[in-house]
Amino acid sequence: MIEYNPAAARYYQEVSEQCIHYLSIDGVIFGFHQNQLKVLLLRWKGTEEWSLPGGFIRKAESVDVAAQRIMQERTGLNELYLHQFHVFGEAVRYNQEETWRKINLPIQGVNWSERTISLGYYALVDHSKVVPTPDFLTEECRWWSLDQIPALLFDHNYIINVALASLRKQLNDQPINHLLPEAFTIPELQRLHETILGYPLDARNFYKKTMASGSLERLSERRAGTPHKAPYLYRFNLRPFA
Amino acid sequence: MIEYNPAAARYYQEVSEQCIHYLSIDGVIFGFHQNQLKVLLLRWKGTEEWSLPGGFIRKAESVDVAAQRIMQERTGLNELYLHQFHVFGEAVRYNQEETWRKINLPIQGVNWSERTISLGYYALVDHSKVVPTPDFLTEECRWWSLDQIPALLFDHNYIINVALASLRKQLNDQPINHLLPEAFTIPELQRLHETILGYPLDARNFYKKTMASGSLERLSERRAGTPHKAPYLYRFNLRPFA
DNA sequence: TCAAAAGTGTTTGACGTACACCCATGG
DNA sequence: CCATGGGTGTACGTCAAACACTTTTGA
Structure with a gap:
């Protein structure tokens, strides 16, 4: 069993009290580097398991603001271009028991075992400006090329696929001006x-x-x-x- | 103060216990009749105030299934064509105090005064097959032409506008084959x-x-x-x- | 026979697609 | 001087838009 530090314990407590239950945000943060499209992933403490960044919405917080907050913490950026692309609301989205075994979370009897509806956001960021930053539950945050992404926790591989399909659709409509630095060729x-x-x-x-x-x-x-x-x-x- | 019948009281109780808090579904049910696009609206008991049909998601229920259930109850139809088009997640979406005064709800101290995040769905239905049916809180359910819709409760006028914009976008991509009867000219x-x-x-x-x-x-x-x-x-x- | 809607083809312009050559630079 | 990628124009086909007349039917 992994030891979670007191900060993480406080975080759990706070989330359970201050945030909306049954509802979460998952973020697909797209960056572009060395001619490759990449997403930012987190490795959970003491494991080799990766997932998307995510978080919860405070009871009086706008959903978009929550998404900004969650993504800002992982990237160090101030204003991200965000797009809410899908609601993942299936009653059973993945094998919860197996997933929690993988990440060794002490969740028995805690309402973390609730089913969650996830609001999918993708962010388009300037890769060079991002400072990848893990959170309380993870110990590594780094970019992965889209074609090298491993099997992720939860249903996050699926979420990335849906995000990519949505991004492709957006590309037909409007120029994408957030994934490149100010000046580009x-x-x-x-x-x-x-x-x-x-x-x-x-x-x-x-x-x-x-x-x-x-x-x-x-x-x-x-x-x-x-x-x-x-x-x-x-x-x-x-x-x-x- | 309006008298709500025991069934409505039970409904309140059940929703509070069995459904997810802070989260709701609002449905824009589109129909087409006499060369006009119409939406199904509900009039709240003892008032002249109208709103979209809506409801809540059970704790172990798929979001899409919840949307089907809610819309089925208002239309009498079995399988509706549904599309989840937007999440309305602002912290303050409308003037709650004013709204509750209008509908005379006994909500003091009840967690119905919570802020809600609403998942917006639209349905495309065959107008001639619909049997408009009010719910526990309303006493009239009928079609309104889009250009005659009055000032609605909550932020429902805005929701209809977003739904219509989304429907227009969908129309560019694919034929709309749910708003007409089986045979048409x-x-x-x-x-x-x-x-x-x-x-x-x-x-x-x-x-x-x-x-x-x-x-x-x-x-x-x-x-x-x-x-x-x-x-x-x-x-x-x-x-x-x- | 007349009014009103149904049914149908052709022409034009815009836009996307295919395709090839010269230029500038660093090594 | 050469290898590599940058920069540009033309020709064709497809698709969307403009546009008018004949046909059918009930009144």
């Missing part, structure tokens, strides 16, 4: 879209489309230090008429 | 789309598009009794290769 933006969509795009058509959208602004500098032709830097300019 | 389908979208469509282009989708099957009969040329009847045939 068109090829970088193209790699991002390719990674989200899962298939390659034509560079010329991609260039045309992004230019035609009118939401990009070419900066005077170029990206230096590449072994080849220096690409232009761009930034998003979503309100060209503002 | 192309002009009727066009009126439905126009009503949802809020603007007129070109009959020739609409005809071409629906035919090209391959999901319609022309029946041998025509709609009789119209004062003009008798239109063909169609039905949906979503699996032409099944």
